[in-house]
Amino acid sequence: MALIDDARPMIIDALEEKPARRRSAWRRPLRTAAFHLSAGSIALLWFAPIALVLLMSFRTFDDIARNGVGSLPQSFSLTAYPDVWEGAGMAQALLNSFLITIPTVALSLFLSSIAAFGLSRYRIRFWRAILLIMLAGNLLPVQVILIPVAKMAESLGLYDSLFAVIGVQTAFGLGFYTFVLYGFMRGIPNELQDAASIDGAGVMRTYWQVVLPLCKPALAALGALAFTWIFNDLLLSLTLLQTDSKFPITAAVLSLLGQYGGEWNLIAAATVIAALPCVIVFLIFQRSFIGGLALGAVK
Amino acid sequence: MSTTAPKRTTFRRRVSSPPPAVYALVLIPFLIEAFVVFWPALNGIALSFLSWNGYSEAQFVGFDNYARMATDPVFVIALRNTAIWLVVFGGISFVGGLAVALLLQSERRGVGVYRTALFLPMVFSLVVTALIWNAIYQPSGILNTFLTAIGLESWTRLWLGDPNTALLAVIVAALWRQIGYIMVLFIAGLKAIDPALIEAARVDGANAWQRLRFITLPQLRSVNLVVISILVIDALRSFDIVYSMTRGGPFRSTELLSTYMFEAAFTSRQLGYGSALAVVIFLLAVGVIITYLTRAFADSKED
Numbered sequence: 001m002a003l004i005d006d007a008r009p010m011i012i013d014a015l016e017e018k019p020a021r022r023r024s025a026w027r028r029p030l031r032t033a034a035f036h037l038s039a040g041s042i043a044l045l046w047f048a049p050i051a052l053v054l055l056m057s058f059r060t061f062d063d064i065a066r067n068g069v070g071s072l073p074q075s076f077s078l079t080a081y082p083d084v085w086e087g088a089g090m091a092q093a094l095l096n097s098f099l100i101t102i103p104t105v106a107l108s109l110f111l112s113s114i115a116a117f118g119l120s121r122y123r124i125r126f127w128r129a130i131l132l133i134m135l136a137g138n139l140l141p142v143q144v145i146l147i148p149v150a151k152m153a154e155s156l157g158l159y160d161s162l163f164a165v166i167g168v169q170t171a172f173g174l175g176f177y178t179f180v181l182y183g184f185m186r187g188i189p190n191e192l193q194d195a196a197s198i199d200g201a202g203v204m205r206t207y208w209q210v211v212l213p214l215c216k217p218a219l220a221a222l223g224a225l226a227f228t229w230i231f232n233d234l235l236l237s238l239t240l241l242q243t244d245s246k247f248p249i250t251a252a253v254l255s256l257l258g259q260y261g262g263e264w265n266l267i268a269a270a271t272v273i274a275a276l277p278c279v280i281v282f283l284i285f286q287r288s289f290i291g292g293l294a295l296g297a298v299k
Numbered sequence: 300m301s302t303t304a305p306k307r308t309t310f311r312r313r314v315s316s317p318p319p320a321v322y323a324l325v326l327i328p329f330l331i332e333a334f335v336v337f338w339p340a341l342n343g344i345a346l347s348f349l350s351w352n353g354y355s356e357a358q359f360v361g362f363d364n365y366a367r368m369a370t371d372p373v374f375v376i377a378l379r380n381t382a383i384w385l386v387v388f389g390g391i392s393f394v395g396g397l398a399v400a401l402l403l404q405s406e407r408r409g410v411g412v413y414r415t416a417l418f419l420p421m422v423f424s425l426v427v428t429a430l431i432w433n434a435i436y437q438p439s440g441i442l443n444t445f446l447t448a449i450g451l452e453s454w455t456r457l458w459l460g461d462p463n464t465a466l467l468a469v470i471v472a473a474l475w476r477q478i479g480y481i482m483v484l485f486i487a488g489l490k491a492i493d494p495a496l497i498e499a500a501r502v503d504g505a506n507a508w509q510r511l512r513f514i515t516l517p518q519l520r521s522v523n524l525v526v527i528s529i530l531v532i533d534a535l536r537s538f539d540i541v542y543s544m545t546r547g548g549p550f551r552s553t554e555l556l557s558t559y560m561f562e563a564a565f566t567s568r569q570l571g572y573g574s575a576l577a578v579v580i581f582l583l584a585v586g587v588i589i590t591y592l593t594r595a596f597a598d599s600k601e602d
Contacts, residue, residue, distance in 0.1 A: 036409060039402055043416035049431045049475065050419065052441060056434060068439030111328040118325035122317035130329055137336040141536050141584055143560050143577040147346060147570050148339035151353075171335030174328055203320040232424030234539045239565065250426040254543055257430065264434060271430045275423050282422040290418070293480065294487030 057081070057268035064264050080269035084256070088266065090273050092245055093252030097277070100165050100248055101231045105223055108170045112177035112222075113215065117207045119178070120185040121193060131182060138175035145172075146239050153240055160242040168240065169230050177222050180292075184218040185211060221292025224285035228278045249274045346574035353570050364575035374576075376551050377559040380466060381583075384537060384555060388470050388477070389530040395474065396481025396526070401511070403482070404489045414486075418479035425476065429543030432472035433459065462552035465545055469553055473540050477533070481526055488522030489515070524595055528588050535584045556580050 055073050056064070063075035084090045115134070119127045145168075153164040188211060196210045212219075234250045241247060244255065253267075253274045260266045282289055347364055351357035368374040403414050420428060435441050436458035443455040458468040492515065500510045538557040541547060547554035547562065556576060564573025 032407075035402070035407075039410070039413040042399065042402075043413040046420070046475070046479075047416045049435060053431050053434060068444060069434055069437040070439055070441035070444035111331065114324040115328040118317075118321045122321045124317060124321065124325055127325075130325060133337075134329060134332055137332050137340075139532060139584075140336065140340055141532070141557075141577070141580045143536070143538075143557055144343045144574075144581045145336060145339040146343075146561075146577065147564050147574055148342035149335070151342075152339060168335055171332050174332045178328065203318050203324070207324070228422050232426070234424065234426055234542070235561075238561075250424050250539075253430065254426050257433070257543075264437070267430060268434065271427050275427045278422040278424070279419070282419070286415075290483050293483050 053268045053271055056264055057272050059265050061263055061265055065262075069264050077265075080265040081273070084266050084270045084273065088256055088260070088270065089245070089252060090249065090270055093247055093249040094273065094277070096162065096246060096252075097231055097248040097250075100162055100169070100237075101227060104166050104169045104173075104230050105226045107166070108173045108177055108226060109219060109223060111170065112174050113181050113212060113219070114207065115174070115178045116181035116185050117211055120182045121188075121206075121211065131179060134175040135179045136175065138173065138179075142172065142235060146235070150239050159240065160246065162241075162246060164240040165237055165248075168236055169233065172236075173226060173229070177226070180222060181215065181218055184215055188214050217288060218292075220285060221288040224281055224289040225292045227281050231278055343574050343577055346570055347578045349571040349574075351570045352568045357571075360571065364572045365579075367572065368575070368579070373551055373554060373559060377554045377556045380552075380554055381535065381556045383466065384470065385531065385534040385587075387467075388473055388537075389527075389534050391470075391474055392477045392481050392530055393526060395478045397485050399478065400482045400485030400489060401515075404486055414479075414482070417482055420476040421479045421483075423476065425473075425539035426543045428472055428476045429540050432468070432475070433544055436468055459545055460549055462550050465549060466553045469541055469544050472544065473537065476540075477530075481530070484522060484526050484529075485519070488519050492518045520595070524592070527591055531587045531591070532584055535580050535587075556583075 056069070057080050058076050058078065059073045060075040060077045060079075063073065067074055118124060119131055124130070149164075149168055150159065153159040153161075153168075156164075158164040158167070192210055192214075193206055196206045201209065231248075232250060233248075234254070237248050237251050241251070244252070247255070253270045256270050257267060348359060348361060349357045350360045350363070399417060403410055403417075423431075437443075438457055442458065446452065446454045456464060458464050496514050496518065497510055500514050505513065536557060537555060538561065541553050541555055541558050542561070545553045547558045557580060560573050560576035560580065563569045563576060
C-alpha cells in the first residue's frame with residue numbers, strides 16, 4: 001500500500017513550485033489551462049461512449065428505428081429497464097452472477113489468506129517454491145484448462161451447475177491472491193504474534209484474531225478487484241454452463257444481442273444493468289481498488 | 300516498519316519447526332489449485348496428442364494436431380491476427396498508458412476526475428465494452444453519423460462487417476478499456492521514483508524531454524517489465540471482446556488463436572486440435588515473456 005503514498009505527491013508539488021516561481025508569472029496559469037484542456041478533452045472522449053449507452057437506454061425503439069442508433073435522443077422512456085429486467089431475464093442473470101461471485105470471492109480470499117499466513121509467518125520447507133508454483137498457475141492462459149475442466153465437471157456431475165464455475169474460479173485466482181497477501185503479511189511485526197503465542201493463542205487463533213484483522217486493507221483491495229474480475233468473466237461460464245437460466249449476466253447480455261438484434265434501447269438497458277454492480281463496487285472501494293491493481297507492480 | 304525487518308530473520312531462525320496445523324493451512328489451498336488448475340493443465344497437454352470428439356473412442360495421433368496447424372489456413376490467419384493484436388493493442392496500450400500517466404501523475408485540482416474517467420472502463424466487463432462499441436460501430440451508429448456530419452460520408456462503412464476494418468475496430472474498443480489500467484500501473488511506478496533525482500536533473504539544467512528520457516524512463520524499468528508481461532498475457536488470452544463483437548468474423552478477419560481454440564474445441568468438437576491450440580497459446584505466452592525477461596536482465600547487466 002506504500003504506493004498510494006499521500007506524502008510523495010505533496011513533496012513533488014513542493015519541489016515543483018520553486019522553479020515555477022523563477023519563471024515569468026504568466027506561464028503558470030497558461031500551463032494549468034493547457035493541462036485542463038488536454039486532460040479534460042481526453043476524459044470527455046473516454047466518457048462519451050458510456051454517456052451514449054446511458055442515453056440510448058432511455059430512448060424508445062421507434063426513435064432509434066427512425067433516427068438511427070447514433071442520433072441525439074428525440075424521446076425519453078424508462079420502459080426498457082423493466083422490459084429487460086423481467087422479460088429478458090436480466091433479474092435471474094444478475095442473481096446468478098452474484099451467486100457465483102460472492103462465494104467465489106469469500107472462498108478464494110479465505111483459502112489464499114490461510115496459505116499466505118502459513119507461508120509468511122512460519123518457517124515452512126520449500127515455501128518459496130510453493131509460492132512461485134501457485135503464482136505460476138495464475139499466469140497460465142485459462143484456455144489450457146478449459147477442455148479438461150469441462151470434462152472433469154462432467155465426470156463429477158457438476159457440469160452446467162454454478163458450483164463448477166465457483167470451484168474453478170476460486171482455484172484459478174488463488175495464486176495471485178496468495179502472492180499479494182503473502183507480501184502484505186510479511187510486513188506485520190513479529191512482536192504481535194509472539195505476544196499472542198505467550199498468551200496461549202494457537203495457530204488458528206493467531207490467524208483469525210491477530211493477523212487477519214491487520215490485513216483488512218489488503219483484503220478490501222483484493223476483494224474489490226476479485227469481485228470485478230469474477231463478475232465480468234465470460235469464458236469459464238460459457239464453457240461450464242449450458243442452460244440459459246443459469247447464465248451469469250455477461251453471457252445473458254451477450255445472448256440478448258442475438259435475440260433482440262436492432263432493439264438497441266433494450267440492449268443498452270441490459271448493458272447498463274450488467275455494468276452497474278462493478279461500478280458501485282469501484283466507487284465504494286475506489287482507493288483500495290486502484291491501490292490493489294498497483295500492488296505487486298512496483299517491488 | 301523498517302525496524303521489524305532485522306527481527307524477522309531472527310524469528311525465522313528461532314522457530315525450528317512450525318506446528319502441523321500450519322502445513323494444513325498451506326497445503327489445502329495448494330492442493331485445491333493443483334487439482335483444479337495444474338492437473339487439468341497437464342491433461343490439456345496430453346489431450347493435444349489425441350484425436351477425440353469427446354464421445355467416441357479417443358485415438359492417439361502423436362504430433363498430428365501440431366503438424367496440421369502448418370497446413371491450416373485458419374490457424375495462419377489466427378496466428379497473424381494474434382501477432383497484430385499483440386503489437387497494436389500491446390504497443391498502443393503501453394505508449395498511451397504511459398502518456399496519460401505522465402499527464403495525470405501529479406496531484407492537482409481536478410486530476411482525480413480525469414483519472415476516474417480514464418479508469419472507469421476498466422471495471423466494465425469486456426462484454427459490456429463490446430456492446431458499447433458495437434452500438435458505436437452500427438451502420439447508423441454515432442461513428443458513421445459523425446463522419447457524415449463532417450462531410451466524410453465516403454468513409455462511412457460497416458465497421459465490424461468489413462474484413463478490412465473489423466480487427467482494428469475491435470482493438471480500439473479493447474484499448475479504450477485497457478489504457479486506464481496501464482495508466483494506474485505507470486502512475487504507481489512514477490510515484491515510486493525519488494523526486495530528488497528529477498529535481499537534481501532539473502538543477503543541472505535538463506529540460507523536460509531529457510528528464511523523461513534519462514531519469515524517468517530508466518527508473519521505470521521494473522514497472523515496464525510488469526506492464527509488458529501483463530500486456531502479453533492479456534493479448535494472448537483475449538477472447539471475450541472478440542467473441543462478443545464478431546465471433547472471429549467476418550471471414551475470419553478477427554479470428555485470434557483463443558477464439559479459434561474455443562471454436563475448434565466446443566463448436567466443432569475437435570478436443571485434440573483445440574487442446575493443441577491452447578498449448579500453442581501457452582507456449583507463446585511463456586516464450587514471449589522469457590525472451591523479454593532475459594533481454595531485460597541482459598540490458599541491466601550492461602549498465
